Amino acid sequence: MTDLGTLGGVWGAASALNNRGQVIGTSSLAADPGACLGIGNTANCHPFLWDAAKNNGKLLDLTVQSGGKFVAANAINEHGDIAGLGDFSGTHDAALWGNGVVTDLGHLAGDCSSQAFAINSRVQVIGWSVLCNGSVRSFLWENGSMVD
Numbered sequence: 334m335t336d337l338g339t340l341g342g343v344w345g346a347a348s349a350l351n352n353r354g355q356v357i358g359t360s361s362l363a364a365d366p367g368a369c370l371g372i373g374n375t376a377n378c379h380p381f382l383w384d385a386a387k388n389n390g391k392l393l394d395l396t397v398q399s400g401g402k403f404v405a406a407n408a409i410n411e412h413g414d415i416a417g418l419g420d421f422s423g424t425h426d427a428a429l430w431g432n433g434v435v436t437d438l439g440h441l442a443g444d445c446s447s448q449a450f451a452i453n454s455r456v457q458v459i460g461w462s463v464l465c466n467g468s469v470r471s472f473l474w475e476n477g478s479m480v481d
Contacts, residue, residue, distance in 0.1 A: 335385075337356060337392065338392060339361065339392070340361070340362055340363075340379055340381060340394050341360075341363035342360055342365070342366045342369070342377075343361060343366040344366065344367070344369045344370060345359065345360035345361070345369075345381070346359055346369070347383075348406065349408055349409050351409050351413070352411055353384075353411060353413065354385055354386075355382060355384045355413055356382070356383040356384075357380065357383075357406040357407075357408075357415055358381055358383070359378055359380055359381065359405075360379055360381050360392060361377060361379075362378075362379060364377060365377035379394050380394075380395040380396065380403055381393060381394055381395060381406070382395055382406070382409075382413075395415070395435075398430065399434050399435065400434045400437070401419040401420060401422075402420040402421075403417060403419050403428055403430050404419055404425065404428075405417040405418040405448070406430070407448070407450050407451070408450060408451045409452070410452045410453055410454050411454045412431075412454065412456070413431070414431045414452055414456055415430040415431070415452070416428070416429055416430075416449035416450065416451065416452035416458045417448070418448045419437060421437045424437075426438060426439055426440055426446060426448075427440070427447040427448050427449035427458065427472075427479075428449065429449070429452070429458060438458060438474045438479060439479055440463070440479070441481055444462045444463055444470075445463055446462075446463045447463060447472065447479075448460050449474070456475070457473060457474070458473070458474040458475070459471065459472065459473055459474075462481075
């Protein structure tokens with residue numbers, strides 16, 4: 334067993350891993366140790382990537398990347414691409430993290446937001462798109478486009 338540590342806070346949890354030994358999860362920050370437990374500002378609960386071969390085995394905070402703010406890391410594929418949720422100027426959409434860049438996958442036409450929950454080695458992403466009334470529908474994103 335390996336202690337992955339935290340992003341400075343007192344709480345951290347792994348949520349998924351791939352066959353390369355990369356792990357994603359969530360951690361609180363030193364400034365707000367209870368954030369991931371719903372005590373304090375949940376914006377201080379950050380998604381992370383742990384890779385023993387990179388970053389000297391330290392957690393990489395995925396919120397501090399270019400392209401947008403990665404909010405939730407939900408799945409990782411064998412290439413190290415991560416699917417989840419991003420904040421893009423106040424819009425919460427399905428997001429893809431790869432090599433330090435966060436990509437907004439958008440949402441289905443007429444919807445208000447989306448979130449990605451799985452990704453495969455072909456970088457096909459699935460998740461849900463949320464209508465403005467709160468109803469959800471499934472999507473598949475691949476090659477830059479999302480379909481219902």
